[in-house]
Amino acid sequence: MRQVVVVGTGPAGLTAAIYLARANLNPLVIEGNEPGGQLTLTTEVENFPGFPDGVMGPELMENMRKQAEKFGAEFTRGWVSEVNLSGDVFKLQVDGMAELKTKSLIISTGASAKMLGIPGENDNIGRGVSTCATCDGFFFRGKKIIVVGGGDSAMEEANFLTKFASEVRIVHRRAELRASKIMQDRARSNPKITWSLDCTPVEVNSDGKRVTRLKVKNNETGLEETLETDGIFVAIGHRPNTAFLNGQIDTDDVGYIVVKPGTTETSIPGVFACGDVQDHKFRQAITAAGSGCMAALECERYLESIEVHEGVAY
Template identity: 80%
Template sequence: MYKTVILGTGPAGLTAAIYLARANMNPVVIEGPEPGGQLTLTTDVENFPGFPDGIMGRELMQNMRDQAEHFGAKFIRGWVKKVELSNSPFIVTVEGLEEMKTQTLIISTGASAKLLNIPGEKENIGRGVSTCATCDGFFFRGKKIIVVGGGDSAMEEANFLTKFASEVRVVHRRNELRASKIMQDRARNNPSITWSLHCIPEEVIATDKRVTGLKVKNSDTGKEEILESDGIFIAIGHRPNTAFLDNQVKTDDLGYIIVNPGTTETSIPGVFACGDVQDHKYRQAITAAGSGCMAALDCERYLDSKA
């Protein structure tokens, strides 16, 4: 029987682990086969407080993990196949391991950016391909940038990136945008944004580990061309990693876990959620870490109330 089990090892889960380990709660952290969350996909992180010269994303996550382990957190690697939350203690089933029973559960499984799944995309993430404008826009000061997408997030990122880039081009496979009218108007009225509509992305072009363009095909004429670019931002949405919960915890229409305002409490007492799995607005490492702190404190108070 464990006091608490944490699912996920991004900034939220690791911060929760640090706090709970320091409180002698002996947390067990379940990390998947690619631990560290989305931050391990980026290179330099320059907006996390305390690192004036920046830090590599993977190094920051390793430092957090080492800190949690130093205070006594236990890490187990494996896929969480299912959780049973109908009764307390909760049961967590990890592939290849025996069932784990826990008094509390912290869900920090994050959200995955939707990708185009075209050649050259995944292998160039962090080398010119990005899924976060606020994270990486600064690195493209004075550069040509492509934003792929037609929804609100794509319009918002395109507008934001004009603060840095010399040119921002929006690529969308249709002529009509899915974005709300106000977001469309803001983007269309921005003189720094150009448009390539009816264009289907086919391949990310890169040389010497550096993105140089995006190969697209016109959906009307079938003509292919390469749009020159120093960076490509994929803005087609995120998918919260909540499928394994099997609808046991209340979520919104997009699948993000709903928490009580000002807390990390979910619809099930003793189950807490932090990080991007419950945040589709900010999605920053620092806000995720902050919510991980909140989850640890909420969890500790819950256990104290049951003692």
């Protein structure tokens, strides 16, 4: 029986693990398919306090993990396929492991990249279609690349890919970008970046081995155009990873966990949510880390309210 289990290892989950471990609660942290979360797929992080020269995303996450381990957090790799949140003890089914039981649970499973859902996309993942510029950019030296999206992530990926590509074209279905002004300015001032705005992707073409073209429709004229490319990077947002909860916790229409205002408390006492899995507004590393701290402190207080061990309250 565990006092607390943390599901997910982004900035939120790792910060929660640090605080829980320092409180001698010996948290078990379950890493999913992307240990460290989205920041492990990011290059330089410039806006995390304490790093005036920036820090690489994977380095930041690795240091957080080491800090949690230093204080006694335990890590295990697995995929939580099912949970039972009824009763006073929560039960987790983790692939490759026996059933886990815990008195409290912190969910920090983040969100996963959305796909376009157009013909040829899934068939060419790993053959020119990607959702991770830092993972795959190196393979496109001197090539033409398309980035699909209009938010900060799309602008960041486009700028990063210009380090390798001969040309990066940003395709966005709207005439206006959603990205912050500073990110738009960076992209627009980059001579390697070209634009196809107000265009909707409709099909990915390939030669059977690699991506060769992206077919788009001009939303104003209705005409279709074929853009030659060697790679397509999809950066259109993310979907919260909450399917494994099977509706046992209140979520919004998209699937983000609903927490009580000003807290990380979910609709089930003893279950807390932090990071991008409950934040569709800010979605920043620092806000995720802050919510992880909140979740840990609230979890500790919850355990104090239900547990007395050897005459000492947790």
